[in-house]
Structure formats: structure tokens, C-alpha cells
Amino acid sequence: MSEITSITTPIRLDYTYTAGHATQRFLLGMAEGRILGQRCPECAKVYVPPRGACPKCGVPTTDEVEVTGKGTVTTFCIVRIPSDVLSVPPPFTCAHVLLDGADLPFFALIQECEFDKVRMGMRVEAVWAPKAELAATFESIRYFRPIAEPDAPYESYKEHL
Amino acid sequence: MAETTSTRLTAAHVLEYPYRRSVGPVLGAFFTGLTERRLVGVRARDGRVLVPPVEYDPESGEAIGEMVEVGPGGVVTTWAWVEKPRPKHPLDRPFAWALVRLDGAGSAMLHAVDAGSAAGMRTGMRVRPRWKAEPEGNIHDIVCFEPEARGTDPETP
Ligand SMILES: [Zn+2]
Numbered sequence: 001m002s003e004i005t006s007i008t009t010p011i012r013l014d015y016t017y018t019a020g021h022a023t024q025r026f027l028l029g030m031a032e033g034r035i036l037g038q039r040c041p042e043c044a045k046v047y048v049p050p051r052g053a054c055p056k057c058g059v060p061t062t063d064e065v066e067v068t069g070k071g072t073v074t075t076f077c078i079v080r081i082p083s084d085v086l087s088v089p090p091p092f093t094c095a096h097v098l099l100d101g102a103d104l105p106f107f108a109l110i111q112e113c114e115f116d117k118v119r120m121g122m123r124v125e126a127v128w129a130p131k132a133e134l135a136a137t138f139e140s141i142r143y144f145r146p147i148a149e150p151d152a153p154y155e156s157y158k159e160h161l
Numbered sequence: 162m163a164e165t166t167s168t169r170l171t172a173a174h175v176l177e178y179p180y181r182r183s184v185g186p187v188l189g190a191f192f193t194g195l196t197e198r199r200l201v202g203v204r205a206r207d208g209r210v211l212v213p214p215v216e217y218d219p220e221s222g223e224a225i226g227e228m229v230e231v232g233p234g235g236v237v238t239t240w241a242w243v244e245k246p247r248p249k250h251p252l253d254r255p256f257a258w259a260l261v262r263l264d265g266a267g268s269a270m271l272h273a274v275d276a277g278s279a280a281g282m283r284t285g286m287r288v289r290p291r292w293k294a295e296p297e298g299n300i301h302d303i304v305c306f307e308p309e310a311r312g313t314d315p316e317t318p
Binding site: 004005006007008010011012013014016017018019023024027028030034136138 | 168169170171172173174175177178179180181182183184189192193196239298300301
């Protein structure tokens with residue numbers, strides 16, 4: 001055998017992820033085609049997806065809030081490197097989408113739009129999986145697509161960048 | 162609508178980094194040796210042979226690279242018994258993790274020893290490598306160490 005110049009040293013950690021109460025509510029909502037968040041009883045911020053507590057106030061977020069799939073692109077990036085995880089061929093655009101009524105941007109894929117036409121303030125909506133394929137996963141929302149609405153003014157989302 | 166307490170969503174989550182690292186000339190010699198079922202170490206400035214080899218002298222920090230063949234037999238200097246092997250352990254039955262000082266070496270190397278039971282383990286016992294059928298140039302070319310035939314221990318009559 002020839003000279004050994006390199007070795008593989010794989011590192012692999014097998015976790016079992018448990019959603020917990022708040023994320024579980026959100027995921028079960030996904031299975032019904034609904035987007036559920038939680039509102040902080042002190043500062044009134046709405047977290048989607050909810051994590052069960054307000055990171056600012058440190059109190060449990062007990063009030064459930066449903067928001068629609070409409071929102072505004074706050075920031076985005078164009079992905080030009082292929083990934084085993086995403087089936088979409090590059091280039092494509094990923095964005096932070098601030099859902100109407102929510103205070104936490106949602107990381108999402110933007111489709112049905114040229115990758116280089118995505119912009120800050122662009123109005124988008126969620127495109128859901130067919131009803132039979134809805135499940136307790138983020139993937140129930142396949143992607144977001146542009147809607148025929150004027151861009152949101154910068155002031156409306158500047159607090160969420 | 163109401164949250165069912167019986168539901169507890171869980172999912173498998175795998176974090177994996179499939180690293181490949183270059184080994185350089187010194188460790189490269191060790192791994193290349195494994196493909197030929199040879200064990201090699203490096204001579205330190207004080208004359209000791211270190212196995213697995215290192216690129217720099219542990220005392221002076223000088224670059225070293227004089228390769229010396231050792232083993233294949235050796236002596237267990239310390240060990241810990243594993244009663245319930247985990248999925249990625251080298252053996253699927255109870256075994257010992259042991260430090261093995263190969264013949265001619267001045268340092269000990271960590272590897273598994275297949276001794277059947279903890280009663281078969283002893284500090285000072287002699288062991289020899291069990292080789293994989295087709296070595297590939299990594300530490301798993303040594304499947305494990307196994308006790309040498311009875312009576313070969315220097316401390317047994
Ligand atoms: Zn708050």
C-alpha cells in the first residue's frame with residue numbers, strides 16, 4: 001500500500017431532540033396549517049416560533065397568538081453553495097421574514113421569485129405543503145413567495161433587524 | 162385544541178463532522194506502518210521511543226523524526242474494564258481500555274484488550290495486536306490487543 005498522508009476522523013453526535021411545551025404547540029400548529037406564537041405578558045412582544053419565555057423580560061410567555069403566513073423580508077442572503085440538506089439548487093435566497101403581528105423574524109426560503117430580486121421590505125406569504133402532507137415540522141411551510149403589495153417601509157421593521 | 166399531555170414530540174438530531182486531516186511525515190509513517198502490520202515510533206532526544214510518534218521532542222520542542230520499529234508485543238501498564246460496550250466501541254463484547262507499552266517503546270499507547278473478562282486482565286500482562294484482515298492505514302487496523310499465550314508473562318513462572 002502507498003504512503004498514508006491523511007486519515008478520516010469523523011465526529012458524530014446522535015441527539016434525541018425534545019421539542020418542549022412551547023415549540024411543541026408551534027409544531028402541532030404546523031400540522032394543522034396554522035402558525036402559533038406566544039405573547040410576553042410584560043412587553044407584549046410576540047414570539048414565533050415560541051420558546052416558552054421572553055428572553056428580554058425573563059417571564060413565561062403563556063398567551064397563545066395565531067399569526068397569518070403574510071410577512072415582510074427584513075434581511076436575506078443569496079446561497080450559491082449546494083447543500084445536502086436543501087433540495088433546491090443554488091443560487092437561491094434565504095430570508096428573515098417578519099410575520100405580520102410577530103416580533104421575531106422567521107428564517108425561510110424564498111421561491112417563485114428570481115433569487116436576485118429579493119429585497120428588504122418585500123412582502124411575502126407562506127406557501128404550505130398540500131394538506132395531506134402537513135406534519136409537525138417547519139417543513140409544512142415549503143417556502144415564502146412574493147405577494148402583490150407595496151414594500152413595507154423601513155421604519156416598520158427596522159427594530160427587527 | 163387543548164394540549165394533550167400524552168404528546169411529547171421528539172426527533173432524531175444528528176450533528177456530524179466528517180473531517181479528513183492530513184497526518185504529516187511522522188504520523189504518516191506510523192499509519193503507513195500499520196498497513197504493513199508494523200508498529201513504528203519516534204526516538205526522542207533522551208533516547209526513549211515514543212509510540213504513537215510525535216513530531217516534536219516533548220522536553221526540548223525540537224523537531225524529531227528518527228523512526229524506530231517496536232512491538233508487536235507489549236505490556237499492559239494500566240487498564241479499565243468496560244462491562245457494557247457502547248455502539249462505537251471497537252469490540253461488541255466486554256473489553257478493557259488499556260495503555261500498552263510496546264516492546265522497545267518508552268511510552269504507552271491506548272487501545273482495547275480483548276481478555277474475555279476482567280479476571281483475565283492484569284497490569285503487567287503481555288499482549289499482542291490482533292490485526293484487521295485488510296489494513297487501511299488507520300488505528301482500527303489493530304482490531305484490539307489480546308493476551309499472549311499463557312506463561313509468556315515475565316512475572317508468571
Ligand atoms: Zn417580554
